[in-house]
Each structure stands twice: as structure tokens, then as C-alpha cells.
Amino acid sequence: MDAYADWTSDSSKNEVIIPYISMHGSTERMVNYLVDVLIKKGVNVKPLNLTYTDMGEVALELVDATTMIIASPTVLTGPHPSVVYATYLANALRPKLKYVSVIGSYGWGGRMLEQIEGMIKNLKVETIEPLIIKGFPKEDDYKKLDEIAEQIFQRHSELGIV
Numbered sequence: 001m002d003a004y005a006d007w008t009s010d011s012s013k014n015e016v017i018i019p020y021i022s023m024h025g026s027t028e029r030m031v032n033y034l035v036d037v038l039i040k041k042g043v044n045v046k047p048l049n050l051t052y053t054d055m056g057e058v059a060l061e062l063v064d065a066t067t068m069i070i071a072s073p074t075v076l077t078g079p080h081p082s083v084v085y086a087t088y089l090a091n092a093l094r095p096k097l098k099y100v101s102v103i104g105s106y107g108w109g110g111r112m113l114e115q116i117e118g119m120i121k122n123l124k125v126e127t128i129e130p131l132i133i134k135g136f137p138k139e140d141d142y143k144k145l146d147e148i149a150e151q152i153f154q155r156h157s158e159l160g161i162v
């Protein structure tokens, strides 16, 4: 009964889940940097590399997470298929997530961000400024990742969960 009360309550934990994949390493560099900054701020973070993470684990990590950062390269104008799968799952499960952002990389153009936004309509979340960059992250991009981490920290602090 306690577990049931917990699952149905609105309370979430000081956790950020980052389902991600990276073909050439650009998105992965962004994820690794964000993970380091969040940990330094006292925010728990679970990067889930979708190359070898079971979708059951993604579902499990979604139960208590407050924030989800979807991280993907642009593939054939949209998100990578594995990220599509994880995003679809998150939307279907309607977890307690309160904040979502999207980060990732592209080569020449596409509609990845719009496509991901269109896939999470079930989630009652506030969007944290996304960051889609060209190629590998550069100095300016790391500064923007610092800002995303700070925003997450502030939101979690306001909830009193950090």
C-alpha cells in the first residue's frame, strides 16, 4: 500500500534521467559534460546509453525522475530511432516528470526538436531551453550546457528536493 501511495503521489526525486545515443560522439560529449556539472551541483543524474540500455530500465528510471533530458543526434531529419522509442515510452507511461529538455547535434539541418516536442504531448512538463548544436560542442555550447544545468538545479531547489 505504501508503494502504491508513492507511485500515485505527485512527489518525485532529485533525479535527472538522460536517455541518449550518439553515432560520432558529439551528443555523448554534451551528455558527459552535463552529467559532470549536475553531479557537482548535487543533482542525481542517470545517463542511459540507449545502444545497450533495456527499455525496461528506462521505464524504471522514469518512475521517480523529476527531469528528463532527451539527447540525440539528427538522423534523417529527426531524432535517432532509439530515442524515438524511449520518448514514445516516456509519453505513454505519463511519469511524474516536471521538466524536460532536448539536447543534441546535427550536421546540416532537420526538425528533430519539433518532432520530439510533438511526441511528448501527454507529459505535463515545463520545457527547459533546448540546445541543438552543429557537430561537436564548442566553448559557447558548454556555457549553454552550464545554463541548462543551473536551471535544473534551480527548479529542483524550488521543489525542495536537492
Ligand SMILES: Cc1cc2nc3c(=O)[nH]c(=O)nc-3n(C[C@H](O)[C@H](O)[C@H](O)COP(=O)(O)O)c2cc1C
Residues within 6 Å of the ligand: 021, 022, 023, 024, 025, 026, 027, 028, 072, 073, 074, 075, 076, 077, 078, 105, 106, 107, 108, 109, 110, 134, 135, 136
Ligand atoms: C545515417 C545518418 C543520417 C543523418 N541525417 C542527418 C540529417 O537528416 N540532418 C542533419 O542535420 N544531420 C544528419 N546527420 C549528421 C549527424 O546528425 C551529425 O553528424 C551529428 O553531429 C551526429 O551527432 P553524434 O556525434 O552525437 O552522433 C546524419 C548522420 C548519419 C550517420
